[in-house]
Amino acid sequence: MSAFSDARAVPAGSTLETDIAIIGGGPAGITLALALAEKPIRVLMLESGGTSFDDKTQALYDGTQTGVRYTPLNATRQRYLGGSTNHWGGWCRPLDATDFEARSWVPHSGWPFPRSELAHHFARAQALVEAGAFNYGANSKPWRDQYGDPLTLGAGGVYTSWFQFSKMRGSILPTNFGERYADDLKRLPHLKLMLHANVTNIALAPDAGSVDYLDVATLTGRKFKVKAKHVVLATGGIENARLLLASNDVMKQGVGNGNDLVGRYFMDNPIPRQTAKLVVFDGSIAPYYTDNRQGVDAIFRATFAPTEDYKRKSHVMGSLTTVENPVDLDELGKAAVAATASAFGVDASSARAYSLGCGMELKPDPDRRFTLTAQRDALGMPRIKLHMTVGDEDFALYRETMKELGRQLLAARIGMIHLDRKSRESWLETMDWGNHHIGTTRMHVDPKQGVVDANSKVHGIGNLFVAGSSVFPTCGASNPTMNLLALTLRLAGHLKGLFR
Amino acid sequence: MSDDWKGVVARRPLLTALGALMGIGAVGGIAFEASGLLGLPKRKSTYEDLISLLPDRDDAVTVGSAALEGDHAFQARMAAHDLRRKIGQRPLSLVLGEDAVQGRIVETGGWVLPETFAGLCALAAKAA
Numbered sequence A: 001m002s003a004f005s006d007a008r009a010v011p012a013g014s015t016l017e018t019d020i021a022i023i024g025g026g027p028a029g030i031t032l033a034l035a036l037a038e039k040p041i042r043v044l045m046l047e048s049g050g051t052s053f054d055d056k057t058q059a060l061y062d063g064t065q066t067g068v069r070y071t072p073l074n075a076t077r078q079r080y081l082g083g084s085t086n087h088w089g090g091w092c093r094p095l096d097a098t099d100f101e102a103r104s105w106v107p108h109s110g111w112p113f114p115r116s117e118l119a120h121h122f123a124r125a126q127a128l129v130e131a132g133a134f135n136y137g138a139n140s141k142p143w144r145d146q147y148g149d150p151l152t153l154g155a156g157g158v159y160t161s162w163f164q165f166s167k168m169r170g171s172i173l174p175t176n177f178g179e180r181y182a183d184d185l186k187r188l189p190h191l192k193l194m195l196h197a198n199v200t201n202i203a204l205a206p207d208a209g210s211v212d213y214l215d216v217a218t219l220t221g222r223k224f225k226v227k228a229k230h231v232v233l234a235t236g237g238i239e240n241a242r243l244l245l246a247s248n249d250v251m252k253q254g255v256g257n258g259n260d261l262v263g264r265y266f267m268d269n270p271i272p273r274q275t276a277k278l279v280v281f282d283g284s285i286a287p288y289y290t291d292n293r294q295g296v297d298a299i300f301r302a303t304f305a306p307t308e309d310y311k312r313k314s315h316v317m318g319s320l321t322t323v324e325n326p327v328d329l330d331e332l333g334k335a336a337v338a339a340t341a342s343a344f345g346v347d348a349s350s351a352r353a354y355s356l357g358c359g360m361e362l363k364p365d366p367d368r369r370f371t372l373t374a375q376r377d378a379l380g381m382p383r384i385k386l387h388m389t390v391g392d393e394d395f396a397l398y399r400e401t402m403k404e405l406g407r408q409l410l411a412a413r414i415g416m417i418h419l420d421r422k423s424r425e426s427w428l429e430t431m432d433w434g435n436h437h438i439g440t441t442r443m444h445v446d447p448k449q450g451v452v453d454a455n456s457k458v459h460g461i462g463n464l465f466v467a468g469s470s471v472f473p474t475c476g477a478s479n480p481t482m483n484l485l486a487l488t489l490r491l492a493g494h495l496k497g498l499f500r
Numbered sequence B: 001m002s003d004d005w006k007g008v009v010a011r012r013p014l015l016t017a018l019g020a021l022m023g024i025g026a027v028g029g030i031a032f033e034a035s036g037l038l039g040l041p042k043r044k045s046t047y048e049d050l051i052s053l054l055p056d057r058d059d060a061v062t063v064g065s066a067a068l069e070g071d072h073a074f075q076a077r078m079a080a081h082d083l084r085r086k087i088g089q090r091p092l093s094l095v096l097g098e099d100a101v102q103g104r105i106v107e108t109g110g111w112v113l114p115e116t117f118a119g120l121c122a123l124a125a126k127a128a
Helices: A027-036 A055-061 A116-129 A141-147 A182-187 A239-246 A308-314 A331-344 A392-411 A424-429 A480-498 B003-037 B057-069 B076-087 B092-101 B115-127
Strands: A015-023 A043-046 A063-067 A158-165 A191-195 A198-204 A211-217 A223-233 A270-272 A276-280 A299-306 A319-327 A352-360 A369-376 A382-388 A415-419 A431-433 A464-466 B105-108 B111-114
Touching: A015 A027, A015 A211, A027 A043, A027 A116, A027 A182, A027 A191, A027 A480, A043 A223, A063 A369, A116 A480, A158 A392, A182 A191, A198 A223, A198 A239, A223 A239, A223 A480, A239 A369, A239 A382, A270 A392, A276 A319, A276 A331, A276 A392, A299 A308, A299 A392, A308 A392, A319 A392, A331 A415, A331 B057, A331 B092, A331 B111, A331 B115, A352 A392, A392 A415, A392 A424, A392 B092, A392 B105, A392 B111, A415 B111, A424 A431, B057 B105, B057 B111, B057 B115, B076 B092, B076 B115, B092 B111, B092 B115, B105 B115, B111 B115
Parallel strands: A015 A043, A015 A223, A043 A191, A063 A382, A223 A464
Antiparallel strands: A158 A299, A198 A211, A211 A223, A270 A352, A270 A431, A276 A352, A276 A415, A299 A319, A319 A352, A369 A382, B105 B111
């Protein structure tokens, strides 16, 4: 087992050579390095941070924003080994089949391949995040046996779906990739993992058809180059765009940005709280709706999701609604529950109300984007600016799904729904973000519509690939980590093929 | 006796009768309002056949008031006509279930309700 190397000790002005350079030691980079290990391919992973949080390194993430309030850009991600898994929540759920489809009601939607293309990578991705068996309700019987049945909704567009949760070791949640896989990475004979190595420029060959070398710098002022047969950019959905845009010595508009797409179409999952109140007439709801539960094969939690058919027929977006906390009702609420239940001939004397929250899917918006500013960071790189948007329609479509859930509760005579939010101001009032950075280097077979092709290769650049959720053309409502790992494993297969 | 005098005599019982009617009206009005204040049963509305389908009338009035706040164009007579035709002799719970299954739902003060139920509550509020 060899220790990680330190870029601060690399001789200034030297050039390191490798087969594959992975820029970024987050979940995508680490997964790729582990997946490439079975081949005698020399891999150099360049991680900006060390093995723990450092203020000066984290400050490289500082940026500005306009539009809808978003998490500060230096707080929404973590710049050291393990990347965003240093502060993630561990929520896992595979994307739905509709998430991959070209949906007529979602402009710019459609992945270059269907969900089935990732299906055989999900098991490995699931193992990496340590979220137990890949179940997600395919066999919910053990969970039901343990904790009771889910709500029996009337037929319709919303159903009880399931999250699973990353589990590290013992009671420590969730899997921190830097810590969890450090020893595995150190054991890989063909991997060199270099800490404190900041890539500041992707230097293209004069014909702009390939990456010639990478400029690397440390915060101590050391500078050197890396030459690689292939380069994989895996620095997260914000920094991937920033590095491409900032690398403008050959392509003035930035690497891979010939069609002005890099940094655009940024997506995250808005998480509005207290979106609605769910009332259950008999007061009984299985505990896995309100909290994570330890099942026989995984930690899991129930969520209300629109069915694939409902999304297609009603043209709503993806959403995952969770039950939050018990709440009290006002006088109108008490009257509505009592009068409705009695009109249905149902006893509501034990009724209980719960607040609902959700993770929503946003429609892709080219104006929701990152651009470079004139400000520079400690390495001389331009800082980044986010313009954030959320459409009124995004809220309205989610509201329709909640109304459908209310209808199904009434049809089943088991409960009802109160929609808490209507105006845009009300939605924004308690809205949080998933801090899922998606879409800034979107995937499309047409270079005019995507930065990378179906193999995650940057259009027009022969040896530059992008890993991570920045290549997702649409974001779905599922948390991205497990999904981006599956996509990274697919990329690993492609890269291994290049070395046959 | 002149015709003028006859006329005065003739108007006297008419004015007395009008005064009496006004008095009865005022007392009746006060009594009607007082009956509400005292918790006595009010005069039945013309929609009683519909409103009486709701087992929980007081709460229905609360819900109906919210419904009317959100629907200033509500026309009780027309709504009652439609509701009578829709409900017929069927049990209310059956009709409400049908509403929900067939997507006939409305939003009242944020609450997602069967359309028929919201209409009945609005009538109850009108009659209250």
